[in-house]
Each structure stands twice: as structure tokens, then as C-alpha cells.
Amino acid sequence: MKRKWKVGDLAKLTGLTVRTLRFYDQIGLFSPSDQTESGHRLYNESDISRLQQILSLKELGLSLEEVKSVLAGEQYSPLEIVTLQMERIKEQMKLQHKLLEQLEHVSELMQGRAPLTVEDFTRLLQAMKTGQEKLVVERRMSWEHRLDMLGTFLAEENE
Incomplete structure (x- = not known):
């Protein structure tokens, strides 16, 4: 069974x-x-x-x-899926590398007891913000799509 x-x-x-x-x-x-x-x-x-x-x-x-x-067998071949994933990972890596560079710069300044400038902090914050914004945009698009689908589903159920 x-x-x-x-x-x-x-x-x-x-x-x-x-x-x-x-x-x-x-x-x-x-x-x-x-x-x-x-x-x-x-x-x-x-x-x-x-x-x-x-x-x-x-x-x-x-x-x-x-x-x-x-x-459903539409749109994407296995190679296209792998390529899409590679592109997404490369983009994430670029953002993370940029953030790492800014953190290293700030760390070096702090270790050398050099004063941190407003520009140092703003570049660091910008690098942090860019990574977060990308995640937020992706999540928002995903939620908007889900809400659209839910609206369609509910409309069909009411008919």
C-alpha cells in the first residue's frame, strides 16, 4: 500500500x-x-x-x-536555469564584495586610529543600503505578484 x-x-x-x-x-x-x-x-x-x-x-x-x-516544460531549459542562477549569484557577489571593501577601509582607518570622515560612513552605508534595497525590491515584486495571483484566484472563486 x-x-x-x-x-x-x-x-x-x-x-x-x-x-x-x-x-x-x-x-x-x-x-x-x-x-x-x-x-x-x-x-x-x-x-x-x-x-x-x-x-x-x-x-x-x-x-x-x-x-x-x-x-510545465515552458520557457527555460536546464542550461538557462543554471545561467540565471549564476547571474544572480554574480550580482550578489558584486554587492557583497563592494560592502566588504568598504568595511575593510573603515576597519583600517579605525585600527590606525585615523579619524573617520562623513564620506567614509556614507560610502559604507550606501554599500549596505544597496544590498538591502535589492533584497527589498525582489521581495516586494514577489509579494505584488502573489497578491495579483490571489486577487485573480478570489475573483474566479466569486464567479
Whole structure:
């Protein structure tokens, strides 16, 4: 007999929240293969395999929409996925390297007991801010996309 997991059990098993699993179902990214007579979601081993693919693609930095396209066989080849991830990592590395250079500069000044200028601090703050802004923009875009999808879903449910 094949094993099946309810949504709460799958959440515990994977470390995801029940809310995340339900959201993935709502957007058509990850749906259970079965349900109980009372309507509870039931997931099997092949569902868990698909979830692993989803999480792996997310780990590569793909958005949920990009993950959905990849799994549907659209848009991205494996090489394009790897290339996209490499570009994202290179950009993150450039930002981190810039921040590291500024921190080293400030550290050298402090070790030499040299006075720090306003420009030293503003360059450091700018390097810190740039990295944070990029993360905030990416998160905001992700949330806006999710809210758009939720709005579409709710509109369809009301029709």
C-alpha cells in the first residue's frame, strides 16, 4: 500500500507551513493527488518528488511563476536555469564584495586610529543600503505578484 500524507503531516515532514502548501495548491503549482472523503488533501510519494523539484528550483532563485513554467516544460531549459542562477549569484557577489571593501577601509582607518570622515560612513552605508534595497525590491515584486495571483484566484472563486 502506498503511503499518503495529510497536509499537516507533509508540512511537518518538509518544514514548510500548511499555509504555504495550500497557497501552492491555490496557484496550481503543487496540488495533492488525492483527498479523503471529507475533503482533506492527501499527498503521495510522487507529490513529494514534485515538491522537491519545486523547492530545488526556488533554491536556485526562480520565482514561483518561473518554477511553474519550468515544471510545465515552458520557457527555460536546464542550461538557462543554471545561467540565471549564476547571474544572480554574480550580482550578489558584486554587492557583497563592494560592502566588504568598504568595511575593510573603515576597519583600517579605525585600527590606525585615523579619524573617520562623513564620506567614509556614507560610502559604507550606501554599500549596505544597496544590498538591502535589492533584497527589498525582489521581495516586494514577489509579494505584488502573489497578491495579483490571489486577487485573480478570489475573483474566479466569486464567479
